[in-house]
Amino acid sequence: MIQTARMEKEQVWLEFSTLPLDAQYQxxxxxxxxxxxxxxxxxxxxxxxxxxxxEPFVGIWxxxxxxxxxGIYVRTLRQQEWGSDS
Structure with missing residues (x-):
């Protein structure tokens, strides 16, 4: 039966080939x-x-x-909003 997550190809084939035909189709x-x-x-x-x-929004301003x-624009906004050069 399958013991580990990693199996060699030969082991996978052996497990597959021992299944009934209907199970192989599944x-x-x-x-x-x-x-x-x-x-x-x-x-x-x-x-x-x-x-x-x-993107369509790039360059809209x-x-x-x-x-x-x-830089000047942001500093001006900050001064208007908070009253300092933050």
Whole structure:
């Protein structure tokens, strides 16, 4: 019987070949199910990867004059909100 999570290919084949034919078909169907599931997950994850620079919100404030120097802009906001140069 299966004792460890890692088995050699020969041991896996031996375990598989001693199963009844119906059980072998079930194992094969389950393997196909797992293969399809993880292939789909991998393809979905790869399709969802996008570069940050391709996101629609990047650059939406590029033409705002008051934000031309972001450091000055943030300092001004802080002064207005908290009354200091934090």
């Amino acid at each position: 194992v094969l169907e389950f393997m196909l199910f797992l293969h399809a599931r993880y292939t789909l997950q991998r393809e979905t994850a790869e399709a969802q990867k996008t570069k940050l620079s391709d 590029k033409d705002r004059e008051e934000m031309r120097d972001s």
